[in-house]
Amino acid sequence: MTKIILAAAAALVSLGTVTQADELPTAAYLPVAKAVEAANAAVESCKAKGFAVTTAIVARSGETSVLIHGDGAGPHTNGSATGKAFTSASMGRPSGALAGGIASNPPLAGLRDMDPRLVILAGGLPIRINGQLVGGIGVGGAPSGDIDAECAIEGLKAIGAEVPE
Template identity: 45%
Template sequence: MMNKVISNIRVLSCLIILGWGLIINPDRLVLAEELPQQSVLPLELANKAALAAVKHCKKEGYRVSATVVDGAGVIKALLRADGAGAHTVDSSQRKAYTAASLRESTQKLALLIARKPEIQALRDMNESILILGGGLPIKIEGEVIGGIGVGGAPGAALDENCARAGLEILGADLYQEKN
């Protein structure tokens, strides 16, 4: 019985201390609705996108790797097709990271840098950036929630076509080239 009374007193004391803290410094109170809201890419969908990209390339005769990252560029799914080169893992990961981080197609970025040498430094922003076609941002209703990258097909445009298959399976906004 005494333990229950002591426990109740401790709980009441904590509530009083918290209440005084809010009275003394109400600016410290953060309401849930004031916190940033962010959409996330569920693991199941990330896996579906990566698998769709690898299957599309396989159907075309290419052995590739496909990586899907979240909005922060962290890997959610990575698949390497049977027989795909080891280098394809790194290139797909870096393309996905670049597309999510810079919120743009890696092919468009490569073309932009070719036309405007003054922005060549984009290539060296960090070691994860790879400005080479095959990476697309994953956008749902205009919001970038991740990126998909494909590496291993014989050409950047082919990698990008496989990445596009990953977007299609998600019902994501399809990337349209704008000049």
């Protein structure tokens, strides 16, 4: 009799687990193949302008998905690109807009110290597809953050992601 009660209890618990699994939320993500496509497009865009850069793509979680170090790009560009991508994925905004916001509102300067992975310079953009934030793209190595951002935009366009205004 005890074995039958335990078996019935186990069956009921497993039914609850199935119901809970059905209720789990789903999250949009950027497939690695698309991340590689975006990163390549950004590197090639800057290369066509005569600049050797590195492009990083990070997932919404902030984890690096892709890092492409362009031929001739400096060693510092890996960290720059990754930090800009992390910043945009984390904040959901272009990294350059955050830099401008801090410059015009000094009390926001603490953002720079919030997380050591943040790089608050132009060249990072959030990756949004169908309105969903799925990551960030960061470019580092061009002579200015504005040029880095232009190349990042080409990466977004290559995968049909939304281009921030």
